[in-house]
Amino acid sequence: MSIEIKISKKRIPYKKAMIFLNNRVEEVKIGNNTELLWVLEHPKTFTAGVSYNQKEILDKKIKIIKTNRGGKITLHNPGQKIMYFVIDLNKRKKDIRKLINTLEISIIEFLRIFNIKGIKDKKNIGIWVKGKKIAAIGLRVSRWVAFHGLSINISNNLKDYLKIKPCGLNNTQITSILSEKKLRPKNFEDKLINIFIKNINKI
Numbered sequence: 001m002s003i004e005i006k007i008s009k010k011r012i013p014y015k016k017a018m019i020f021l022n023n024r025v026e027e028v029k030i031g032n033n034t035e036l037l038w039v040l041e042h043p044k045t046f047t048a049g050v051s052y053n054q055k056e057i058l059d060k061k062i063k064i065i066k067t068n069r070g071g072k073i074t075l076h077n078p079g080q081k082i083m084y085f086v087i088d089l090n091k092r093k094k095d096i097r098k099l100i101n102t103l104e105i106s107i108i109e110f111l112r113i114f115n116i117k118g119i120k121d122k123k124n125i126g127i128w129v130k131g132k133k134i135a136a137i138g139l140r141v142s143r144w145v146a147f148h149g150l151s152i153n154i155s156n157n158l159k160d161y162l163k164i165k166p167c168g169l170n171n172t173q174i175t176s177i178l179s180e181k182k183l184r185p186k187n188f189e190d191k192l193i194n195i196f197i198k199n200i201n202k203i
Contacts, residue, residue: 008040036086042076059163069138079156084149132175
């Protein structure tokens with residue numbers, strides 16, 4: 001099955017990325033385009049999913065962008081890798097739980113490259129390391145086309161999380177590859193994508 005791979009070297013503004021992503025979703029729904037995996041970074045941006053609560057915004061001065069994804073308040077900033085996806089489950093198994101599991105397994109496999117043991121949490125979607133969250137997943141499904149994305153903290157500034165309750169959590173419960181291993185990985189995008197393609201093609 002054909003999946004377009006897109007890797008952006010320059011940081012992409014969040015709203016610009018959403019316009020592109022939502023257009024692709026509509027095209028995939030009517031069979032006018034292929035599935036997508038897009039790896040990028042955003043400038044510092046705070047976004048709110050459909051189930052966020054105002055109490056999760058600790059610094060009232062920050063600007064929040066409301067989104068149509070699942071989940072609560074989260075942060076995107078330089079050094080955090082985002083992977084947006086558009087996956088047509090009409091052509092695969094119509095199993096959302098299996099898709100989420102595939103995304104989580106792929107992140108765990110990626111972290112293993114850096115000798116980091118990531119684990120899943122049955123109650124909270126995402127990947128955790130020693131009780132701290134290192135990767136988040138936001139997902140929507142429309143007419144069995146699954147879309148939105150995931151984020152992995154690589155070397156981003158974790159102090160930015162102090163302005164919010166990320167995903168409804170205590171803001172000290174966040175970690176990154178840099179925090180765990182004192183590493184600033186570079187040129188890993190191809191490895192990341194290869195892991196995801198291998199696992200998504202099993203759905």
